[in-house]
Amino acid sequence: MMATDFLPTVQPWLGPECGEAVRAQVDSGFLGPGNAARRFGERLAALAGVSHAVPTISGTIALTVAAKALGLNPGDEILVPAYGVVSTINAFSSAGLSPRLVDIEFATGCMDVAELRQRVTPKTKAVCFVDFSGHTGDPLVEAAALCRERGLPLIEDAACALGQHFAGQQAGSFGTVGCLSFSVAKVMTTGQGGALLTADRGLADRAAAWIDHGDLDWRATNTHRHIGTNLRFNDVLAALGLTQLDTIDARLERKRTAFAALQEELDGHLFTVPGGEAPLHNIVFCDQPEAMVRELRARNIGAVQQYRCLANQPVYAHLGDHAFAAARRWERTSVYLPFGLGLTADDARRIGRAVRETGLPLHRPRPSN
Numbered sequence: 505m506m507a508t509d510f511l512p513t514v515q516p517w518l519g520p521e522c523g524e525a526v527r528a529q530v531d532s533g534f535l536g537p538g539n540a541a542r543r544f545g546e547r548l549a550a551l552a553g554v555s556h557a558v559p560t561i562s563g564t565i566a567l568t569v570a571a572k573a574l575g576l577n578p579g580d581e582i583l584v585p586a587y588g589v590v591s592t593i594n595a596f597s598s599a600g601l602s603p604r605l606v607d608i609e610f611a612t613g614c615m616d617v618a619e620l621r622q623r624v625t626p627k628t629k630a631v632c633f634v635d636f637s638g639h640t641g642d643p644l645v646e647a648a649a650l651c652r653e654r655g656l657p658l659i660e661d662a663a664c665a666l667g668q669h670f671a672g673q674q675a676g677s678f679g680t681v682g683c684l685s686f687s688v689a690k691v692m693t694t695g696q697g698g699a700l701l702t703a704d705r706g707l708a709d710r711a712a713a714w715i716d717h718g719d720l721d722w723r724a725t726n727t728h729r730h731i732g733t734n735l736r737f738n739d740v741l742a743a744l745g746l747t748q749l750d751t752i753d754a755r756l757e758r759k760r761t762a763f764a765a766l767q768e769e770l771d772g773h774l775f776t777v778p779g780g781e782a783p784l785h786n787i788v789f790c791d792q793p794e795a796m797v798r799e800l801r802a803r804n805i806g807a808v809q810q811y812r813c814l815a816n817q818p819v820y821a822h823l824g825d826h827a828f829a830a831a832r833r834w835e836r837t838s839v840y841l842p843f844g845l846g847l848t849a850d851d852a853r854r855i856g857r858a859v860r861e862t863g864l865p866l867h868r869p870r871p872s873n
């Protein structure tokens with residue numbers, strides 16, 4: 505890429521084998537939910553080290569279906585992190601649940617487990633922990649332990665964490681149920697898509713039945729005993745996903761390589777995640793994020809400010825029952841630099857140089873565990 509070309513915020517990376525796999529699937533005549541979708545689920549389960557995976561149409565829907573399969577009902581309280589993408593909280597509020605916010609830890613971007621301990625009430629029916637930008641680590645382990653202690657189901661939103669691991673355990677396998685997303689910004693993408701991961705056979709069956717008109721065996725029996733709907737994944741997208749799963753190690757390595765180049769260029773000022781992994785996003789912190797974005801855009805670098813403290817979103821203003829100091833600080837100071845597997849080490853160095861050229865000082869994020 506020429507030094508002056510625009511570097512977009514999100515850069516997916518799809519080799520020619522992806523198009524070939526889609527072509528072959530189309531030519532096979534099997535387009536709907538079939539063998540490829542089933543194989544895709546099996547491969548995801550194997551990758552995450554769980555016994556069951558249920559592919560579905562998006563990561564948001566995976567979270568909604570997870571809540572449904574856990575038996576959560578409209579009005580039930582679920583605790584979610586106070587900062588991040590709106591998809592997580594929307595997944596639950598769109599199903600009529602009552603989310604409450606828990607502040608994050610500034611260093612990790614993840615739910616603050618000490619705060620979580622205080623926010624759990626007798627009304628709390630579940631917790632959703634987000635592996636922020638692929639951050640697993642101690643906060644996730646501690647949140648899982650707390651949920652076990654309190655008898656609460658834990659939904660691990662591992663949308664940004666496919667292929668990440670901590671202490672030998674794969675992201676998406678720490679909770680009662682984990683959820684993945686395959687939207688364009690992720691390590692592997694099917695355009696849109698998602699999956700539930702679980703070791704609980706009953707939960708997997710309830711999820712699979714709900715997204716296929718309520719019963720697992722209705723095609724064989726021509727009998728419907730339960731209400732359901734249709735949120736199934738399809739074979740064309742599964743073919744695209746399977747091809748990327750074949751090269752998942754190389755994909756993760758590409759992410760690490762670009763991250764390492766940018767981190768070096770920025771002298772360690774990027775947000776980090778544990779386990780020698782790269783986060784999904786390339787994030788820096790500064791006191792003038794608007795100026796940083798403006799200056800970078802003037803240099804053809806598609807940096808953005810994104811996400812807010814959710815209590816600062818008009819639709820969730822009623823959840824502002826707490827200071828949420830770390831969530832608000834992330835909103836005030838974070839800048840998202842271009843990211844994605846399409847980013848080369850040279851692109852990463854160009855971004856790093858441009859950040860330095862702005863002359864705007866960066867905060868050094870506290871090292872995460």
Ligand SMILES: Cc1ncc(COP(=O)(O)O)c(C=O)c1O
Nearest residue numbers: 562563564589591592663685687
């Ligand atoms: C943390 C997190 N949760 C949930 C989602 C929702 O996934 P999707 O966009 O596939 O619905 C995303 C994706 O943007 C995400 O980053």
